[in-house]
Amino acid sequence: MPITPADRRRTVAVLVFDGVRLLDVTGPLEVFDVARSMGAPYDVTVCSPDGADVTTSGGLRLGVTCPARAARPVDTLVVPGGEVLVEAGPPAGLLDAIRQLATGARRVTSICAGSFALGSVGMLNGLRATTHWRHTATLARRFPTVTVDEESIYVRDGRVLTSAGVSAGIDLALALVEEDEGDALAHRIAQDLVLFMRRHGAQPQLSVPARTARPRRSLLRDLCDRIAADPAADHSLSALARHAGLSVRHLSRRFKEEVGCTPAEYVASVRVEAASALILSGESVAGAARRSGLGSEETLRRALRRKQSAPRLGSTV
Numbered sequence: 643m644p645i646t647p648a649d650r651r652r653t654v655a656v657l658v659f660d661g662v663r664l665l666d667v668t669g670p671l672e673v674f675d676v677a678r679s680m681g682a683p684y685d686v687t688v689c690s691p692d693g694a695d696v697t698t699s700g701g702l703r704l705g706v707t708c709p710a711r712a713a714r715p716v717d718t719l720v721v722p723g724g725e726v727l728v729e730a731g732p733p734a735g736l737l738d739a740i741r742q743l744a745t746g747a748r749r750v751t752s753i754c755a756g757s758f759a760l761g762s763v764g765m766l767n768g769l770r771a772t773t774h775w776r777h778t779a780t781l782a783r784r785f786p787t788v789t790v791d792e793e794s795i796y797v798r799d800g801r802v803l804t805s806a807g808v809s810a811g812i813d814l815a816l817a818l819v820e821e822d823e824g825d826a827l828a829h830r831i832a833q834d835l836v837l838f839m840r841r842h843g844a845q846p847q848l849s850v851p852a853r854t855a856r857p858r859r860s861l862l863r864d865l866c867d868r869i870a871a872d873p874a875a876d877h878s879l880s881a882l883a884r885h886a887g888l889s890v891r892h893l894s895r896r897f898k899e900e901v902g903c904t905p906a907e908y909v910a911s912v913r914v915e916a917a918s919a920l921i922l923s924g925e926s927v928a929g930a931a932r933r934s935g936l937g938s939e940e941t942l943r944r945a946l947r948r949k950q951s952a953p954r955l956g957s958t959v
Contacts, residue, residue: 651683651684651685652683652684652685652717652718652822653684653685653686653687653713653715653716653717653718654670654674654684654685654686654687654716654717654718654719654720655687655689655710655713655714655716655718655719655720655743655747656670656671656686656687656688656689656720656722657689657690657691657710657719657720657721657722657736657739657740657743658688658689658690658696658704658706658722659690659691659696659724659726659732659733659736660696660697660726661697661698661699661724661725661726661727662696662698662699662704662722662723662724663698663699663700663722663723663724663725663754663755663807663808664698664699664700664702664704665808665809665811666722666723666724666753666754666756666807666808666811667688667698667704667722669753669808669809669811669812669815670720670722670753670811670812670814670815671686671688672812672835673812673815673816673819673831673835674686674815674819676831676834676835677819677823677827677831680827680830680831682819682822682823682827687707687708687713688704688705688706688707689706689707689708689709689710689712689713689739689743690706690709690710690739691709691710691733691735691736691738691739692709692735693706693708693709693710693712694706698724699724699725699726710738710739710742710743711739711742713743714742714743714745714746715746715747716743716744716746716747717747717748717749718747718748718749718750718751718818719740719743719744719747719749719750719751720751720752720753720756720815721740721750721751721752721753721756721759721760722752722753722754722756722811723752723753723754723755723756723757723758723773723774723807724754724755725755727755727756727758727759728755728758728777728780731758731762732758732759732762736759737759737762737763740759740760740763740765741763744763744765747801748801749801749802749803749818750765750801750802750803751802751803751804751805751814751818752773752803752804752805753805753807753810753811753814754773754774754805754806754807754808754810754811755773755774755777755807756804757771757772757773757781757804758773758777758781758784760802760804761781761784761785761788765802766785766787766788766802766804767785767787767788768787768788769788769789769799769800769802770788770789770790770791770797770799771788771789771790771791771797771799771802771804772790772791772792772793772794772795772796772797772804772805772806773790773804773806773807774806774807774808775792775806775807776807778790778791778792794806795810795813795814796810796813796814796817803817803818812835812837816828816831816832819831857897857900857901858900859896859900861886861888862886862896862897862900862901865882865885865886865897865905866901866908868885869908869909869912870912873909873912873913873916873934873935874913874932874933874934874935875935877905877909877935879893879894879905879906882905893905909935910945913934913935913936913945914934914936914942914945914946916930916933916934916935917930917931917933917934917936917942917945917946918930918946920933920934927939927942927943930942
């Protein structure tokens with residue numbers, strides 16, 4: 643029997659609750675809405691455990707289409723986050739709704755602290771998962787059978803996908819559209835949403851500039867911004883010192899004091915991160931090495947091996 647357009651409809655249920663974070667809801671909704679406008683067969687339903695409207699963490703009242711029990715059958719379940727899920731724990735009604743909607747769903751996903759709700763119903767037992775970087779340690783402590791990925795912006799293990807916070811929900815939704823409808827449509831949606839770049843799951847939640855100390859003085863801030871803007875440029879210690887108008891020794895000391903690492907370590911980390919992003923976007927290893935300033939494939943491979951075994955830049959061990 644041929645598949646009709648009605649058979650191809652995919653119902654996405656976004657399950658909201660009092661205290662939900664607004665962007666965790668609206669980010670994925672925008673992705674699926676744009677996908678639908680471009681011909682993708684999505685039907686999106688915003689539901690709550692009892693069908694009542696909810697109030698977001700920012701105080702905005704959010705309208706709801708129906709109670710969870712009326713939203714089935716569901717192809718993809720999206721459970722957004724909210725600090726209330728970490729601090730007070732998910733309410734019983736929300737957990738019951740997740741159990742109802744997840745039964746028979748092809749995919750179950752969470753945004754940010756929504757992973758705490760999935761963990762509370764046992765859906766993460768024995769799986770890899772992630773959440774907002776501020777809560778990864780708490781997630782690991784609360785659910786010891788879960789292998790928590792502290793770096794990735796989203797993680798897939800079987801039919802369960804979990805993501806980091808806020809904007810990572812957009813990245814996750816784009817990945818779902820890509821899985822369903824192909825890379826070309828996901829790319830068009832990213833263009834429509836004016837995203838700087840599509841991020842893939844293995845990319846870090848925090849970039850090198852974001853996870854290292856922000857220099858106190860504008861001179862070093864300008865240097866860090868210069869490195870991040872063009873990783874392949876000449877960022878040798880002598881070139882950086884010349885640009886800053888400082889001696890090599892003085893620059894090295896101030897960089898270590900304010901950023902927590904040497905200039906060379908900072909440049910190397912930015913370049914490895916840039917190369918990783920290029921590879922995930924489809925660039926060859928050789929091309930990524932060249933465009934990121936690492937030079938050769940072998941240099942990039944060695945740098946990636948060192949990155950896997952080294953502590954995070956700027957951290958203490």
